[in-house]
Amino acid sequence: MSRGKFSLRRQLLxxxxxxxxxxxxxxxxxxxxxxxxxxxxxxxESLAxxxxxxxxxxxxxxxxxxxSAPVVETLGADRISEAKLFYAVSTVPGELIAGNRNLPEPxxxxxxxxxxxxxxxxxxGGxxxxLATLYYPLPKAANGDGRWLLVQVAKGMERHEQLTREILLVTALPLAALIVVMSWFVQWGIGRGLKPLTGLKSLMEKRDPQDLAPLQLADAPExxxxxxxxxxHLLTTTNENVARQRRFIADAAHQLRTPLAGLKSQTELAMRETTPEGLRDRLNMVHASATRSIHLVNQLLTLARSEPTNQTSMTQVKVDLAKLIRELTAESVPRALAAxxxxxxxxxxxEAQINGNSALLRELFxxxxxxxxxxxxxxxxxxxxxxxxxDRYVVEVEDDGPGIPDEQKPRIFERFYRVNQNDxxxxxxxxxxxxxxxxxHHGxxxxxxxxxHGLIVRVELPITPVEAAS
Incomplete structure (x- = not known):
């Protein structure tokens, strides 16, 4: 099950x-x-x-x-009414001097x-x-008789709650405004930070599919x-692979053109022959041309299969090089004797165990x-x-022929290059x-x-841990 797409901008926000x-x-x-x-x-403080x-x-x-004076005169009638003020003044213990008897027990x-x-x-009353409870020492209490004056004052919470709201609004509203401004700057900053990605997207959308030149993005962040x-790097590698494939196709077409043209010419000449001997000679030439064409096609297929850019993964198995070398040498003895x-x-x-593709290694040797x-x-x-x-196995194929001049050795591994071009x-x-x-094979x-005199072709292959083929 595929995961849904997500927005980088939304995640950052x-x-x-x-x-x-x-x-x-x-x-x-x-x-x-x-x-x-x-x-x-x-x-x-007000109650105190x-x-x-x-x-x-x-x-x-x-x-x-x-x-000595009524509380109404002391505090003011308006103040008592607006604040919903209740009070009680009494001695300790229990003698009410003035005020409300229904205040809570002190x-x-x-x-x-x-x-x-x-x-x-x-x-x-719901x-x-x-409520403020004040124990006020009486003058005689100061002399040690232990008498206290108890004053209880209760004020409604409406003004208290109003003051709380006012203080909360004074502090919370600027803070909320600051959060809004900060959020806007964050969104703006994220948009500005992601702008180069939009530029890269636009650059890729406008680019021609055949254009594999490196991207040039000005003022790109790290x-x-x-x-x-x-x-x-990917575009450069792709460009090199495409160029290699184009070169390979061009070279293959050029190399196939000659034997196919010769094959066509020989068949045309064979069709004109009137004697059995001449027809046999032409057919032998046709056979030789067809054989060379088949060999060339097989070599081209092997080369394409051996390239690292081949999309098919190379299956690796346990290969015994010693056994492979002995078998291939024995198989080639009849041909060598004929030559x-x-x-x-x-x-x-x-025994010489390595990990590798047995078919490709056989083709190599x-x-x-x-x-x-x-x-x-x-x-x-x-x-x-x-x-x-x-930590390497070394395979050498040595002959005592004329060898290869030093100036031609670097070109031997080029495709379609031959020491003797007339051969x-x-x-x-x-x-x-x-x-x-x-x-x-990392060799x-x-x-x-x-x-x-002669030539030695030296192949070195690393000794790798043997793994079972998948």
């Missing part, structure tokens, strides 16, 4: 905006806490001032306590002689109030520059032996050797096939001079 939203929510919670704290502080103001109005009137008085005040949230370099040559095998190794038989004179000798040198027996692909197959091939 998501992962950048989510932390901002979290920060905004956290900031809002902290702002609410700060607002509540300062609203409580303002309400508590009100309670002290009421306590200062208490006077001793002939053995009993009373308010906590016990302090043990020392210092003023004490505490705050709490209460409900009176309405929320902020990450996109790395992608561009990778694409340019008047001495072909032998020299291999001290009883067949080409080496056939080239030696084909291009050296009668009466020559050919020796095939197999040895191990360090019509070969097609110039054998050594190119040898080189391609050796390199595909090398070299040409050396034999002593006193």
């Amino acid at each position: 998501t992962w950048l905006l989510i932390p901002q939203v979290i920060l905004w929510v956290t900031g809002a919670v902290l702002s609410y806490g700060v607002a509540t704290h300062y609203a409580d502080r303002v309400a508590n 001032q009100t309670g002290r103001a009421i306590a200062r109005q208490v006077r001793d009137a002939g053995g009993h306590l009373e308010l 906590p016990p008085p302090p043990v020392d002689t210092q003023e004490s005040i505490s705050y709490s949230d209460v409900e009176i 309405v929320a109030f902020r 990450e996109l520059d790395a992608l561009t370099q990778a694409l340019n 008047g040559m001495d072909l032998g095998c020299d291999s001290p190794l009883l 067949v080409n080496l032996v056939e080239n030696a038989i084909k291009y050296i004179p009668r009466g020559s000798s050919i020796t095939v050797r197999l040895n191990q040198e360090g 019509g027996n070969g097609c110039g692909l054998g050594m190119a096939i040898v080189k391609e197959i050796a390199e595909r 090398t091939v070299a040409l050396l001079d034999a002593q006193p």
Whole structure:
């Protein structure tokens, strides 16, 4: 099941905006806490001032306590009404001097002689109030008789909640505006950062499919520059492969044209022959031309199959080089004898295991032996050797023929190149096939001079761990 496409822009926005939203929510919670704290502080200070103001109005009137001035006059009627203020003034224990008897039970008085005040949230008649409980020391209490004045003041929470909202709005709204501005800048920055990708996309869409030139992207960021370099490397490799294939097709067409043209000419001449002997000679020439054409086609197919750019994966199996060399040498002995040559095998190794493609390796060594038989004179000798040198197997095919001049050795591995261009027996692909197959097996091939004369073709193949074929 294929995964759905995703947008890089949306992912970047998501992962950048989510932390901002979290920060905004956290900031809002902290702002609410700060607002509540300062609203409580303002309400508590107001209640404390009100309670002290009421306590200062208490006077001793002939053995009993009373308010020297009504609370309405002290605080103002409007203030009491707007704030929904309730109060109670009493002695400790239990003697109400003035105020509301329905206020909640106060906590016990302090043990020392210092003023004490505490705050709490209460409900009176189903309405929320902020309550301040003030223990105010009476003058006689200061002399040690233990009497306290208890003042309770309860104020409605409406003003408190309004103040909380005002503080929250003052802090949260600028923070929200800042988040909005930051989000816009983030989106703008992402769009600007991804703009080179859009440019690369537009460049690729406008490019001709046949244009494999490297991409030129101005002012590319470091990450996109790395992608561009990778694409340019791919385009360069593709261009080289296409050029190689075109060159191969052109060379193959050129090489096939000659034997096919000769085959056509021979068949036309054979059709005009009137004697059996002449017809037989022409048919022999037709057969020879057809044989050379088949050999050329087979070599071309082998070369195409051995190229590293071949899309078909090379199946690797366990190959015994020692056994393969002995078998190929034995198979080629009849042909060597027919050509008047001495072909032998020299291999001290009883077994030489490597990973490789058995068909391609067989083709490699067949080409080496056939080239030696084909291009050296009668009466020559050919020796095939197999040895191990360090972590590599070395196969050498040595002959005592005329050899190859040093100036021509670098060109031997070129396709369709022949030392003797007038020799019509070969097609110039054998050594190119040898080189391609050796390199595909991570090996090398070299040409050396034999002593006193002749040529040594040296193939080195790495000894790799044996793996079962898939």
